[in-house]
Amino acid sequence: MLFTTTFLSALVAVGGALAQTTPPGFIPAVNKTLDVYYGTQYITPGLMVKKSSVSKQPTIGVTGQTLTGKYLLAMIDIDAPGTPRGTVLHALLQDWTPSGQTQNGSSILATKATGPASYFGPAPPAETPKHPHNYIFLLHAQPDNFAVPAAHKSAVQQRLGINWPKFITDAGLSSPIAANYLQVQSGDNTKIFVS
Template identity: 80%
Template structure:
């Protein structure tokens, strides 16, 4: 009986640490701090789509940051016929520590607008309504980073990106932090 309680406790602790939705790979346990204005996004927060139309402020808490970072934002619930696919909402490079903080978060900034500029969540109306998961992934950016030839079409079209394949093809290390939010399809009511 104690063994079952211990295993259940471990499973719950693992679920509580996850900063990506269940089943998404790569799974990440470190939180990427994401702010839309002054609103902090806790992992899985359901928000109003108009509140996330502009690029967020991102950063990390309790870590020494050096070098450059790459940010991806992916909708993993885009309708594609009778199934779901992915849409790349942002792939931005050259994030560096700004020297500023927001509520204890070391803020990262970039002047880059690509390889894929930010566009905010706007899931289409569906019946029944379906909340979309938008995942933010932060990677250490390798020197001389470029979108691999094998990934240029999917980054350009933004449709159907497989992040595990992208990471492998681009020679990226595992994400150092992640977060995600939800926007309900066709719903623009206030959720925070």
């Protein structure tokens, strides 16, 4: 009995350590969490949030990793309406570097770049039945002289139909070093009113 309890405890611990930080079935699967903050709200992988709370570009960082150099951040909605569901590129921002600042133990990254595709917040259209959209954040080491591959320029400019595994290959990116995702319910038209 003690062996079984110990074995099960070990499996739970290993499972937690290997918890996927991208939605089930998404490729590439990533097991290291990208710390994503909207203001003080920390995004745990898969957290359902209101559209109004994610309208501005988040703060990102990592915990337990020492990063040097430049990084590329992609944010992709993998649940755009259609049959089959498609993708919408919500951000592709380059030149993220360690800022030297921390937030709740996260080593924060910063960029002044607004491209190749600037951030725009989640706004899934109303659907019946409602369908939560998964918005995935992927952080990659940025190669020297990074440029959007010619075969992907249209998808990046139009923001529709990005094939991220193919983009990784064509741009010469290594596997993501960290990832995270959040969910926003379709048709969530919650707004913040400032008086």
